[in-house]
Amino acid sequence: MKTASSIFNDEQRRQVNAAVAAAESKTSAEIVPAVATASGRYDRPEDVAGLWLGGAAAIITWALLPARAVETGDWSGLPGWVTPVSMIAALLAGFILGAVIASRCGWIRRLFTPATQMHDEVAARARGVFFDSTVHHTAGATGVLIYVSLFERRAVVLADKVVVEKLGQSAIDELRDQLTTSLRDHDVPTALCHAIEAAGEKLAPVLPRQADDVNELPDSLVLLD
Numbered sequence: 172m173k174t175a176s177s178i179f180n181d182e183q184r185r186q187v188n189a190a191v192a193a194a195e196s197k198t199s200a201e202i203v204p205a206v207a208t209a210s211g212r213y214d215r216p217e218d219v220a221g222l223w224l225g226g227a228a229a230i231i232t233w234a235l236l237p238a239r240a241v242e243t244g245d246w247s248g249l250p251g252w253v254t255p256v257s258m259i260a261a262l263l264a265g266f267i268l269g270a271v272i273a274s275r276c277g278w279i280r281r282l283f284t285p286a287t288q289m290h291d292e293v294a295a296r297a298r299g300v301f302f303d304s305t306v307h308h309t310a311g312a313t314g315v316l317i318y319v320s321l322f323e324r325r326a327v328v329l330a331d332k333v334v335v336e337k338l339g340q341s342a343i344d345e346l347r348d349q350l351t352t353s354l355r356d357h358d359v360p361t362a363l364c365h366a367i368e369a370a371g372e373k374l375a376p377v378l379p380r381q382a383d384d385v386n387e388l389p390d391s392l393v394l395l396d
Contacts, residue, residue, distance in 0.1 A: 175206040175321060175394040183360035184392055190364040191390040194371025199378045200313040200334055202370055203306045204363050205393035209322035211292030217273040219283040224269030225262040232261040277322055289323040296320065297327040300395070305388065307331055313378060314388070317350065317366050319359060326350045328370075337377040346370055363392075 179187070191202050236254050273279045281289070297318040301307055306314035312333040319326045328347040335343065349369055353362035 173321065174208045174396045176396050178321070178359055179206075179392070179394065187360060187363055187367070187392045188390050190367040191392075194367050194374075195380070195390065197371050197380055198374040199311060199380050200315050200370075200374045201306070201309050201388045202315045202317065202367055202374075203388055203393060204317045204319075204367060205300050205395060206319045206359060206363070207296060207300075207321065207395035210296035210320040210325075211289070211323075213280055213284050213288075213292075213322075215284070217270040217280065220273035220279055221266035221269035224272075225265035228261040228265030229258045232257050281322070281324075289325065293318075293320045293323050293325045293327060297329055300393070301329045309388065315370060315374070317346075317363065317370065319350070319354070319363065321359070324354075326354060326366075328366075334374070334378065338373060342373055346373065 187204055191204065194202055233254065236257060273283065297316065297320075300318060301314075301316045306316045306329070308314075309331065312331040314331040315334055316327075316329040318329065326347055328343050328350065330338065330343050346366065346369060350362060350366040353365045356362075357365070
């Protein structure tokens with residue numbers, strides 16, 4: 172699975188940073204774009220994938236093994252202990268292989284991860300970034316976080332108190348929906364630039380930039396590997 176830092180080259184990072192600077196030239200809001208490789212650990216899907224593959228391997232092994240001898244004087248079959256030992260070995264080998272494959276293949280992990288769990292993990296991580304990256308601590312309470320989580324294929328837009336009051340939660344949700352649509356049609360750097368530009372256009376009328384505005388947060392992309 173690609174990491175957040177690996178999908179941006181130097182030029183794309185500069186483009187995102189320039190988009191932030193351009194948007195903030197129109198508004199007093201502070202816009203912070205952040206991209207995470209994943210928002211949760213998701214160990215359970217690896218175990219589930221391992222159990223599925225291990226179970227399948229055990230069944231196939233049982234089906235392929237010849238039947239043990241049942242007739243008097245027939246020594247062509249296998250000893251009785253071979254079948255259970257072979258099935259246990261196949262189960263363990265399949266479990267390990269399935270867990271390893273799931274840990275390296277994002278689509279397999281997503282397949283075995285409940286959508287509600289991914290939603291909750293993304294929401295929690297976005298809130299953590301919102302507070303930990305000081306987006307929440309601007310003097311005018313005008314911070315806006317545009318958060319994208321690659322593994323879960325989800326996006327979140329969070330805004331501080333004044334932005335919510337001036338812009339409205341419905342407009343913030345609309346920005347998120349526009350971002351998710353753009354992510355389906357474009358690569359992440361391009362979609363992020365579009366979202367930043369759209370945020371600037373929406374924020375400018377309700378929170379116009381003032382002559383004495385101070386840029387409190389760096390105009391730089393946050394990458395969370």
